[in-house]
Amino acid sequence: SKSTSGGSNGDTIKIGANFEMTGGVAAFGQSQLNAIELAASEINAAGGVLGKQIEIIKSDNASKAEESTRVATKLITQDKVDILMGATTSTNTLAAVQVANDKKVPMVSASATNPNVTFDSKKGKLNEWVFRACFIDPFQGTVMANFSLKKLNAKTAVIFSDNAADYSKGLHKFYKEAFEKGGGKILAEESYQTKDTDFNAVLTRIKSLNPDVIYVPGYYEEVGKIVKQAREMGITVPMMGGDGWDAPQLVEIAGAAALNNTFISNHYSPDDPDPKVKKFVDAYKAKYNAVPDSMAVLGYDGMYMIADAIKRAGSVDKAKVKEALAATKDFVGVTGTLTLDQNHDPVKAAVILEHKDGKQVFYDKVQP
Amino acid sequence: MAAQQLLLNVDNVSRVFGGLKAVSDVNMQIQDGELVGLIGPNGAGKTTLFNLLTGVYEPSGGKIHLSGESVGGLRPYQITKRGAARTFQNIRLFGDMTVLENVMVAYHMHARHSLFTSIFRLPGHFKGEAEMREKAVEFLKIFNLDGKKDEIAKNLPYGEQRRLEIARALAARPKLLLLDEPAAGMNPQETVDLMNLIRWIRDEFKITILLIEHDMGLVMGVCERIYVLDHGQIIASGTPEEIRTNPHVIEAYLGQEV
């Protein structure tokens, strides 16, 4: 629907939001969309961009790749949007990438981590019109591999990833590469599928292998259960994951005690006293009565990144906005200071957080 | 009735359900062109014997030969192709198809145009279909159903459904026609009409008919020979006259006066 986040009916900047509002990963889509709307309304309240209000045109891709293609086409040809945002998952984003390229409309994905989103590895070619606001799989996976080798002194590890999630498989792959390169040994690579609930079989197996650490790059819903079940059966070794863990529900599902001795790589720490972070977290809480997860914070930054680019471009001309996006440098977002590299991928620091009695505690910051 | 050939030879056939021997060591020989009745108390195993003859069940023992060929272990459609078609005790029409289509299905196995021919609408298709339609309409005429050829079969009154079932079985061009209680649910007048029809079919198509029936008027009226089944065994066989007076049959089946 054409909901106008600022309430302006004059000249507006149209942002087409292609998100998973229903279907399997609606939780991600809605979370990110919430934050985007929050950001837009803040921008509009502050007078908009170049004096124009931002209008968000939402469209549901039902968590399906084909739908995502269609939604992107619709937003561009029917709604004549200036910029595309979305989707949250890599597959649904990849499905829209070609449309943006063909139609020459800038597109920003806040959370798709697959390298191919911005750089088509098969054709060896940059996807000129596509940008992102998150770091990509290789970085996150590598960070945690090095962390387990150096900080946790792990010699052996087991990886337990979500075979149905591109994100999870990406982290899996790069963790493995980096861990083995650093001299560690991967004892087993196990997998589950999104929406699984019982992990006892594999965990019993992992327990019998007795690894030093367990890497579980997945999303909080399954991860929460994995950590809980692992601790219940007496697996006490450190467990680690990525930003997919970052959601307030994780503690509710796994329980505070079970989460002790677990570590994640993330974009930021919601408990960071930094006023920028606090302002965002408070505003989000006030509007949606929930603590923002990583999908949300990335969406929020994505929106501001677009606003920043338009400002620098001085117009909403698509080619100019594209150039401006590509030139994003030292943009200060909630998740840190971000510069896009030649592949349109952000170069920014990751933080490593440790869970202590249900709280995320800052452990380390890793520069790329 | 000399120089006739043995059409159906049932040799020591049995069928067991769990502990129940529904058909046990049945022997039955039917010559080409005969009109034979099969009677017996309820649960005697008549329908089961039909099911064995048509391949719905496999015999637990014994052999069945049709025109000298063994039909043991064949699927029902294969037996139909070898020349035995039937009707069912509980009517089994293709309810949502038209009367004409019901008959055309029975003619299917004589069709010469292949699926391929039909998909590409090669000339063979049109010729074949037209021929089938013609033949089917002819059959319907015989049974006085041609006026209803485009009706949906399940909407026909009961009596006409029975007639349609017989027409359909005949359209398969069998050598042996098996009728399971064709007169069930008909009033005496309708039964008389059916009796005439059966006789006429046999003469017109020169086929062999084996029928199960509880209506003694019909059985005694049209059958040349009768087998009596009780508890899965043949307890008597012979001409209607012989059967009518056979004390075993009277005791097991007919009751005192008939």
Add this chain to the structure above:
Amino acid sequence: MFEYIVQQLINGISIGSIYALIALGYTMVYGIIKLINFAHGDVFMVGAFVGYFAAKAGLGLFWSLILAMAVCAILGVLIERLAYRPLRGAARIVILITAIGVSFLLENLGIYALGPQAKGFPEIVTKTQYTLFGDVTINSVQIIVLAVTVILMVLLQYVVHKTKMGKAMRAVSYDMEAARLMGINVDTTISFTFAIGSALAGAAGVVFAVMYPSVDPLMGIIPGLKAFVAAVLGGIGIIPGALVGGLVLGIVETGVSSAGFSLWRDGAAFAILILILIFKPSGLFGKNVREKV
């Protein structure tokens, strides 16, 4: 190695008993009105949510269960009244599509009203871990689930086969019109069936949420499908079949995962299902009653 196998067996039985618990309701409804009630998994989800809110409000396991069962029973009866009853006598595939519609409706009403995000389920049962021998452990919730499932199965079997209502249910399942002529109130009987079946789904929902502590509007899809598979495996419509089917499925899944083929777990489960069906076309316990010709 022996310990490992025993532990995995316990894991398999534990997940299997959950499948069985959901499958019981499935099979029961199917047994009576021959409807694959695809909304069953979503009634299960509603049950879990009722349990969630009850637990949040401070109720314990027992009252959360009772409340969830009651709400689901009412929901089940309502669904039957509004969506399935107008279709009595329609082709079964039509009612199946309606059931799919109801399933989508419940899921998306859930998303609309509660948001798609998973919520953590409060801990209302304290799990105690018992060590059987060596490293082999079992926890109290696993024991409870298995016990509840077996007891409910026996109870259901008793209701369906030994009580008057059960006889009425079976009569309705075979021939509604003839059942009417026996003086059976067909509508009441079917409502009763749905009430029981849905209450079972509700109970399963709460138990599931206690065991795997999160709830979300789509949580019913996979367990619903698995339970359906379990029910078919055992012979759909046959109550003990649901238990056996559930356990077999649980053990197969666990076995495949524990052997290191976790990627192929669901594939193996379906393959076993198909194999069993090929050799026993009506499931493990299904009587292959051929139509009498």
Add this chain to the structure above:
Amino acid sequence: MFNKKFFLYLVLSLVFYGVVQFLITGMWLNDFYVDTLVLIGINIILAVSLNLINGFTGQFSIGHAGFMSIGAYVSAIMTYNFQMSFPVALLAGCVAAALAGLVIGLPTLRLKGDYLAIATLGFGEIIRIVWLNTEYVGGASGMNGIDKLTNWTWTFFLVLITILVIQNIVKSTHGRAMISVRENEIAAEAMGVNVTKYKVYAFVVGAFFAGLAGGLTAHYFYIIQPTSFNFMKSFEILVFVVLGGLGSTGGVVLGTILLTLLFTYLQEYPELRMIIYSLILIFTMIFRPQGLLGGFSAKKMVKKGGSSQDGSSTTSA
């Protein structure tokens, strides 16, 4: 079939094609409308082919997405990895899907009704899991960057061919044999119909066209991934069929068009989209249980001006 009415329909559809093509060339129809038309076309192929299995032959199959995925992956591999031409790739996909139909059709023929349904669903899921675990085709992330080769012209003519072939089968003695299997398997077999053969035919032909739809999909939406072909997709196709009218090609085409349009239109209401969709599904089934262009004999009953079902339940007029 090759009568006046047939040629009338043929001419009408060619005119329709021409007009749409003209509008596309003249840029009066933007990409979004073309998208919708192509999607409708793909859905029609899926629904009409499933109707051959479910509607005409009466075999309750809910594994159509599996066949579709085979067509999609095989044809995508052909163009992406082997640089085959589009028609060859499509054909390869269709043949592979048809082979799968044969493999699945044969062992499951012993199964009936709901047991067959769950077995086909299981096969569909197994196929999906195989893709999921095959790195060659990208595993969970699937294949992306597939060339967009499908267009309105391809879609239109392939839809036309699908409908023609299916109708040609149905309106022939072979189609009647299939329908007789649906109506009464025992009687069909007793009338000399090789029931097994016709069930397999239905599965093979149905799978062939599902594969075609898969190939078109793969080459239109740039990306294919295993989750696009899960059992929910099979249900979606089944809904087209039942809502349109089992065993009625016209009904299924109409139902597919309406549902696809509805779904597209509902994108305007993302939050309520699925709720409205499911309500429409339920109400349509309640008020038109025989489907839009209703059940087996409905057409003929309408002609007669009467309807005569449900004597089994308490009815009054």
Add this chain to the structure above:
Amino acid sequence: MLAVDNINVFYGAIHALKGVSLDVKEGEIVTLIGANGAGKSTILKTLSGLLKPTSGSIQFLGDTIHGRPAQQIVKRGLCHCPEGRRVFANMSVEENLELGAYLRKDKEVKSDLEKVYVKFPRLKERQKQLSGTLSGGEQQMLAMGRALMARPKLLLLDEPSMGLAPLLVKEIFSIIKEINESGTTVLLVEQNANMALSIAHRAYVIETGKIVLAGDAKELADSDEIKKAYLGG
């Protein structure tokens, strides 16, 4: 006992009963005869509440019963033994019989069961067999036995002799007579019009949804018109 006044019944658009009126007095056997599709079964289904008339009224033992659900009508003592047996195939013979007594709460159910077994010894033999595997005749006996278990005041029988061996036909008719003599009123629909007329007190002849003749059974059996149309002579 039963008074049907001018009822009309439709199947969709098909007008199956056109202003049918009839009555049955306590203690009688009344038979309905007519060709296939005349509407005999439809009358019985309407009486037992499976179908609802669009107009007209049905009184049973002084109560209006049309439009009431079937179970209430059964409760009043009107029991319908339907065409085509309709036994519950997935249940044993004994369970079928017990279902016949579904609405009864008295203690004599057990002894009635024994009485049925005495009447139909074959059922006793097959007590535990699933009724779906019984032969046609066995099923018919079961259907009648099941109806008797309800201890009906008025028993509606729809073609009870269909598909039965001659010996059994006679038996069934003598059982019907017996049932009647022990106090149950019977409304009998039969194709076997000869037999039906021979045991009935009165008869109605129905043709395409209308009652065309009514009268004393013996008189009708002797009428030439009836003989020609229905008795095969």
